[in-house]
Amino acid sequence: EEKPEKKPMGWGMFMVYVSGGIGGLTFLYYFYKANYSLHKTEILMLEAFRQLPLYSPPGPSTAELNSRLDGTDLPQDLVQGLAEWFVAIDLQEPGGVSRDDVLELMGEFGFGEEEKPAKDFLFRGEGQIEERRRLTCAGLQETVTLVTDLVANEAKKIEKEKDEVPDPDFPEPPRKIPKSMPEMVTVLEAKLKRTSFSMNSANMMRQALQMGQGQPAFQADTAQVPEAGDSHGSSENKAPSPTVHSPFATHTASTVLPEETRGFDEDEQLQLEDARLSRLESDLLSRLERGHLSPAEESRLQDVREKRAKLAR
Known part of the structure; x- marks a missing residue:
């Protein structure tokens, strides 16, 4: 086969x-x-x-993307100043940074609330009425984007004014020129100094209240340990007892600031704060003369007057 x-x-x-x-x-x-x-x-x-390279590596997380700041059209020192100011106000205010706080800062930069980017920024707040939107929270990226849009809008206005031919018969009133970017950085530095001064004063007041609520203040930094010796011997022949340092020796000393750190700096900060409140009060009064104030603006005016009265004391 x-x-x-x-x-x-x-x-x-x-x-x-x-x-x-x-x-x-x-x-x-x-x-x-x-x-x-x-x-x-x-x-x-x-x-x-x-672990096999079958898929592309994961991208940045949502938290990392939200923490990034897109301020490519602004100088780095201005973006950093805005971030520091935002964090300082966020830590100081119980409700965080509101849109009214951001618009107030833009007013100190020289930008009016009638600008289109400022109106859009306020319109994105929650609520149906303007007073409610002013009190809603704002984000850091929103603030940086608002400054970028306002600066770009101002640049467009300058270019448009160069192309226009002024009419001698109907001259336009001079408009308010916003501050330059280095001047904005200076404004932010001054506001940060005032904020840090207020926070330091609040910490000192809190420590003083805690000490006044019956908490023991340790004045001596040493404690004597009795010697275990002959009870019939005289005290003159006893050896000196060892010294034990108290861990609370520096409790009260750390809460008192040196005298040279106070005085002129506090007076200067108070004067700057009073000048800022005075400008804000003048702005609100000028709006009142032109028409009427909204309930939120009336509340702001009353709050400003109360703060100035406290500073005057």
Whole structure:
């Protein structure tokens, strides 16, 4: 009888055998590594499979994207000053930074609330009425974007004024020119100094109140330990007892500021704060003369007057 001829193994079958052998050896390796536990073997094989470069690496998280500041059109020192001011106000105010705080800062920069970017910024606040929107919170990126838009809008106005030919019969009234970017940085530095001064004063007041609520103040920094000796011996012959330093020795000393750090700096900060409140009060009074104030603006005017009265004391 003629034996049938064996067909040669093709590449497809060869790859099947090779893949099966590699897969079996891999399974046995992880099975041995997992101490012959099928569940642990499955976990180890899944971890090894996830380490293979089959997918693109994950991008930045949402928190990282939200923490980035897009201030490419602004100088770095101005963006940093805005961030420091925002964090300082956010820590100081219970409700965070409101849109009214941001618009007040823009007013100190020389930008009016009638500007289109300022109106859009206020319109994005929550609520149906303007007073409610002013009290809603604002974000740091929103603040930086608002400054960028206002600066770009001012640049467009300057270019438009260059192209226009003034009419001598109907001259336009001079408009308010906003501050330059270095001047904005100076304004932010002054506001940060006032904020840090207020926070330091609040901390000192809090520490003073805590000390006045019956908490012990340790005046002595040492304590004497009695000597265990002969009770019939005279005290003159006793050796000096060891000295034990109290851990509370610097409790009260750390709460008192040196005299040279006060005085002129406090007076200067109070004068700057009073000047800022005076400008804000004048602005609100000028609006009142032109028409009427909204309930939120009336509340702001009353708050400004109360703060000035406290400073006058």
